[in-house]
Ligand SMILES: Nc1nc2c(c(=O)[nH]1)N[C@H]1C(S)=C(S)[C@@H](COP(=O)(O)OP(=O)(O)OC[C@H]3O[C@@H](n4cnc5c(=O)[nH]c(N)nc54)[C@H](O)[C@@H]3O)O[C@H]1N2
Ligand SMILES: Nc1nc2c(c(=O)[nH]1)N[C@H]1C(S)=C(S)[C@@H](COP(=O)(O)OP(=O)(O)OC[C@H]3O[C@@H](n4cnc5c(=O)[nH]c(N)nc54)[C@H](O)[C@@H]3O)O[C@H]1N2
């Protein structure tokens with residue numbers, strides 16, 4: 001596997017907006033939001049050039065390089081589709097919107113407001129995420145809204161709020177990591193999921209201080225080993241035990257920062273009462289990570305801290321996407337606090353946000369329990385503030401709704417929603433226990449999907465609305481470090497496509513809502529600023545003008561802090577008393593036990609070329625060809641035990657379903673673990689296997705561990 005870090009032959013400097021050489025914008029895909037310049041005026045001749053920017057330093061991954069292909073993909077939707085006699089057929093916008101509006105009104109009249117639900121996405125711009133939340137609460141007046149970020153950042157977010165009082169994935173600029181000599185990555189594979197991020201890990205890798213906790217020897221873990229660093233090859237779902245073991249060693253080997261713990265934290269004794277039980281040998285038995293490796297890990301972090309060479313602990317989905325994800329991240333934050341890393345310059349704890357607007361998307365009200373500015377929907381003061389901005393009575397705002405999986409699994413049930421609108425997600429492929437979700441979608445009275453490609457979810461919809469994609473729209477996104485960026489239009493969308501802001505404005509009017517919904521993203525952003533003012537994620541002093549002038553603005557950015565906040569927590573944490581909290585948690589392990597019938601642990605994740613459900617990247621020929629078919633990564637002994645060889649076809653079978661995949665043998669796999677990417681639908685859908693045990697706090701499903709067996713396919 002290569003990491004494809006081609007550097008531009010002629011880097012383009014500056015962050016200026018459109019000039020004669022092209023339009024300065026950011027990538028269509030992930031949360032690193034690499035900067036690029038788009039040159040050309042039609043989809044056919046548009047070219048991508050990387051642009052120097054702190055997050056990508058002039059680099060792009062293969063997805064970024066080929067992102068213009070998306071704009072000219074033959075599968076691009078340009079006309080609304082309406083299901084007639086079982087088939088999706090072209091329709092006019094008026095027909096499609098009339099049909100949707102009519103169904104919304106009829107359904108809510110007959111079954112109540114919550115009979116209509118909305119499902120959003122972390123790829124939507126800030127303006128769209130905000131407007132979607134407002135559309136749900138003010139036009140539909142439904143509580144039933146949630147989004148795919150629930151499956152992405154929710155456990156990290158819940159732990160951040162619990163321990164620091166605030167959730168911003170990286171509470172420091174990503175470039176700070178670049179000078180560190182020790183970085184511990186927890187279930188993160190940036191060599192494939194954010195290749196340009198590796199430029200920030202070079203110093204640590206070269207110093208022998210890159211350490212990667214991952215059940216697989218990923219390209220990221222290989223990079224660590226190449227530089228003399230460490231690979232902690234744990235069993236999936238044992239991260240909390242690892243965290244408690246590392247914390248135990250940090251204390252017993254004398255690396256705890258007593259002064260920091262005394263002055264800036266609370267609750268250490270409660271955590272120690274649990275961690276004291278996690279003797280290193282016990283942790284080795286549970287995780288499979290050798291005591292010597294654990295000892296070397298804490299020593300490397302402490303050494304880099306003490307010599308002021310920088311030490312960071314970063315988590316990602318591998319450690320978080322479990323039914324105990326919130327507690328696991330809480331345990332790793334406790335480790336970071338014992339070492340005195342958070343809230344100090346040059347050291348820190350962070351989590352790597354995944355989706356393009358995964359950070360902004362979780363702040364502006366798409367989440368079931370949330371109002372804009374990262375406010376809580378059950379907080380009377382928050383309701384009063386936001387209702388005033390929206391010009392409605394606070395008592396008219398609905399309360400909290402169901403979380404993503406709970407929402408999707410209630411569709412079409414007694415008392416559950418009967419109409420669903422999807423904006424920016426493909427749950428038929430990406431939802432846990434996807435067979436159940438697909439059945440629930442089929443039970444709806446009406447499924448309305450807005451997308452620009454016919455995703456697996458759009459393909460089963462009753463109405464499909466063709467909307468704009470990245471380079472055709474204006475807006476803002478907030479990247480993994482809480483920095484607000486401008487997305488700019490490089491070309492006009494094909495005729496027939498409409499902005500989602502237009503869709504919501506039009507539908508609100510058609511269903512008789514008296515509140516006007518602006519269709520101008522700049523006006524929407526100005527309203528978002530007012531709605532966020534005074535909230536935890538305060539954008540009130542961020543303006544498009546300041547962003548267009550090239551200013552670097554990280555939230556909170558308000559009249560009191562007009563320069564923004566690149567580094568949080570330096571003086572105090574965002575808790576009531578200003579201290580970070582140690583919260584006692586214990587190791588729980590995967591919910592589903594393996595047994596004789598299902599003897600292996602399956603874990604899931606990503607490959608370099610495909611993005612998420614693959615709805616977009618499977619349409620880009622270069623990516624599809626390079627990624628090949630759906631596969632399962634297996635140790636040779638494990639494969640041999642069931643008569644499988646490299647390149648053979650297998651069914652991976654769990655208690656819920658089966659997934660067909662080509663066997664890829666890998667000597668470096670743990671024999672008890674198999675890995676599947678989740679980028680394909682149909683027979684190759686990894687989520688036919690996963691289950692939806694949910695984290696009690698974040699409602700994150702257990703994507704990263706389920707029990708399976710392999711069956712050879714003749
Ligand atoms: N190419 C590509 N890049 C992407 C995306 C994509 O779909 N494709 N998606 C974007 C998004 S939304 C996200 S959220 C990020 C995700 O970025 P990452 O978190 O880096 O991606 P994953 O592959 O989901 O998981 C990372 C690693 O976790 C390991 N892992 C599995 N189980 C466990 C476990 O129990 N414990 C530990 N410690 N590790 C485990 C896997 O082997 C995998 O290598 O990527 C973003 N970037
Ligand atoms: N087994 C397993 N399952 C997983 C994960 C895992 O690691 N393992 N990871 C989870 C994670 S972290 C995530 S983030 C989810 C992601 O999974 P999904 O929510 O399915 O994400 P995407 O594939 O990005 O789907 C986005 C869809 O929206 C469309 N789209 C993009 N931009 C826009 C827009 O602006 N408006 C509209 N209307 N549509 C748009 C795209 O064309 C695409 O069809 O998957 C989760 N599922």
Ligand code: SF4
Nearest residue numbers: 027030033034061064
């Ligand atoms: S790392 Fe992410 S933002 Fe950067 S080019 Fe690749 S997909 Fe795009």
Ligand SMILES: [Mo]
Nearest residue numbers: 151152354355
């Ligand atoms: Mo994600």
